[in-house]
Amino acid sequence: MSRRTAPVQPAGSPPRTRPLRADAERNRQRIIAAAQEVFARRGLEVTLDDIAHHAGVGVGTVYRRFADREALIEAVFDSEIQRVVTLAEQALSHEDAWEGLVQFLTLTGRDFAEDRGLKEVLLEGAHAQNRVATTRERLTPALSALIARAQQEGSLRNDIEATDVPLLQLMIGAAAHHTLAVTPDLWQRYLALVLDGLRARREAPSPLPHRALTQEEFDQAVPKTLPPRSVADRTGDR
Template sequence: MSTVEGTQRPRRRDAQERRDRLLAAARREFAVSGVDASLERIARDASVAIGTLYRHFPTRLDLLLAALEPRLREFVDGSERALKIEDPWEGFAAYLENLFRVQAGDRGFNDFLSRRFPGNAHTERIHDEMCRQIDDVLTRAQQAGRVRADLRRADIVTLIWSNGRMIDATRTGAPQSWRRQLALMLDAYRAERAHPLPEPPLSEEQAVRRDGTAQH
């Protein structure tokens, strides 16, 4: 082995170790503090300079997506299982339970669900796929007569928003309280419980907020 080869490999190994430490620190910090977590603190916890963080992850979004990858995989795996459930109502309920369970377990993922990141094709694909999944499980359950016919995707997105706020408020005192609220909402979504609603669902325009938060 030449001297150049011998020095390159340790450097690559050192760089990978620094990247791994950054990801571990980012996962901890985003999970606790959300997507606006301090990058300086992440770098400090990983025992690297902030410049090293930016060399590995040029933007906050780059770091966030890399850190959330295990949570996104967990969500996608659970969603695929729910979509394969034969009973339309059980599939609908299982999809929402999986979504809210992952949402409750990570504040960064919770924030990610409620925001869009214009100009980033990867995040747009993720959110668009979630839209399609919600439409699939909802339409199938409605066609089977199990879910009220006037429920719309925007109503589910609004539930995701409100669940996110509740998770933040009960994170330390009652971290499992989301399960009760989901069960209550599922009862409200049953076709046999349907009563006329006083307001229509949010339109696409109404669902987009000025701060960049948007429906899925």
């Protein structure tokens, strides 16, 4: 009986990627689901040990599927941060510019209130830098156009800039985080106050005591909003 030999891969061709076995894929999906829950509740500074424990697998299994925590963060939030861009584009297509802006701030406010990890990855910019930078490149033009439309129709005060919006979202997200265990929907109260302050009126609004950040200043400021990780956090990833 002749032995079958494996087919020879042509020289110079890219290596073939073998699909994951069914059990390996189940573990991968279990890890992602566990990470979504842990990141949403506790933020991104948890360790891979925490996620492995929540998933019911060994930390070695996590490292076999994901090279490090950044790779896991990107896998978890890839679709979520793209969804924020879609929300901005949908708001821009709204017939009423003010209602489009309210829709965007309300839907993203709920997302950030319910998912601490999403707030941190998108608004605080301490993780998944390449993915977040790409998202901002798509988000900023839509958001700038949305603001310009609302100002042109006279519903939004004229001194608001695109860089104001993510910082306002960060403020509302912080309120949501601190009150989540007591009253999960309190963030809506502060969103209403923010919207009231954004709305243009016949009488002149109170002048703002400081100019808005430039885009360059915003990019410099945002990654510094998270405190440095402790030694215990860093060693927990090993």
